[in-house]
Amino acid sequence: MIRLRDVSFRYEGTARDGAREAVQGGAALRQLSFDVPQGGFRWLLGPSGAGKSSLLRLLHLAVRPTSGRMEILGVEMDQARRAGLARLRRRIGVVHQDFRLLPDLPVFDNIALPLRLQHRPEDEIRDEVLSILDWVGLRARAAARPPQLSGGEQQRVAIARAVIHRPALVLADEPTNALDDQQANRLMELFQDLAGLGTTIVVATHNDGLVRRYPSHELELAHGRLVRDG
Numbered sequence: 001m002i003r004l005r006d007v008s009f010r011y012e013g014t015a016r017d018g019a020r021e022a023v024q025g026g027a028a029l030r031q032l033s034f035d036v037p038q039g040g041f042r043w044l045l046g047p048s049g050a051g052k053s054s055l056l057r058l059l060h061l062a063v064r065p066t067s068g069r070m071e072i073l074g075v076e077m078d079q080a081r082r083a084g085l086a087r088l089r090r091r092i093g094v095v096h097q098d099f100r101l102l103p104d105l106p107v108f109d110n111i112a113l114p115l116r117l118q119h120r121p122e123d124e125i126r127d128e129v130l131s132i133l134d135w136v137g138l139r140a141r142a143a144a145r146p147p148q149l150s151g152g153e154q155q156r157v158a159i160a161r162a163v164i165h166r167p168a169l170v171l172a173d174e175p176t177n178a179l180d181d182q183q184a185n186r187l188m189e190l191f192q193d194l195a196g197l198g199t200t201i202v203v204a205t206h207n208d209g210l211v212r213r214y215p216s217h218e219l220e221l222a223h224g225r226l227v228r229d230g
């Protein structure tokens with residue numbers, strides 16, 4: 001469950017997720033109020049600069065609202081302590097626009113990371129990673145390093161890493177921009193399956209064709225404001 005009430009956000013410091021140094025400017029997000037129920041799917045739409053990535057950063061707890069109230073997975077942000085936030089973030093899977101894979105680690109270990117953070121037994125990790133590598137069609141590339149992969153392959157690794165630990169919330173920023181139509185359709189089927197199992201999913205995209213093929217509830221931003229919720 002996500003709940004925002006009058007949430008505004010202005011870049012003033014450096015984002016914890018390593019976003020570029022903040023610059024002076026207006027509010028990136030203005031007075032957003034919306035809910036997403038557990039297991040809900042939302043398209044996040046709007047032109048470049050509308051605030052989609054900023055909203056995903058906020059939902060990923062990489063930055064905090066400048067004002068307003070925000071509840072993520074049942075935790076009210078005001079009350080959340082730093083330790084609690086780290087725990088909460090482990091229940092969120094993210095596909096970053098620029099993938100953010102660890103370049104020196106093999107594909108296998110990149111995907112295994114969220115499971116290792118959960119201290120899962122290595123044999124279990126091996127089974128889970130190999131099975132998702134099959135699903136993304138990259139088992140043969142398990143030992144490769146991310147820089148040796150194509151953009152589409154890297155994006156599929158990023159997707160596998162985001163969902164392997166069955167997070168309660170998945171946030172994806174343009175997760176199909178390096179995929180062909182068939183791969184994008186398979187990703188949407190995965191998202192639909194995950195939502196059916198109770199995962200909340202928010203996907204920012206400019207892929208109009210995909211949105212037409214998979215019509216769903218839309219959150220649309222313009223100049224940092226929510227102009228559509230339906």
Ligand SMILES: Nc1ncnc2c1ncn2[C@@H]1O[C@H](COP(=O)(O)OP(=O)(O)OP(=O)(O)O)[C@@H](O)[C@H]1O
Pocket residue numbers: 011015019020021022023024025028046047048049050051052053054055
């Ligand atoms: N780290 C930052 N520091 C300062 N301003 C930022 C930062 N990141 C984004 N902005 C500004 O916040 C506003 C919203 O940007 P954001 O990246 O959230 O838009 P977007 O809808 O995701 O765009 P795109 O579709 O191009 O990714 C823009 O005015 C942008 O310049």
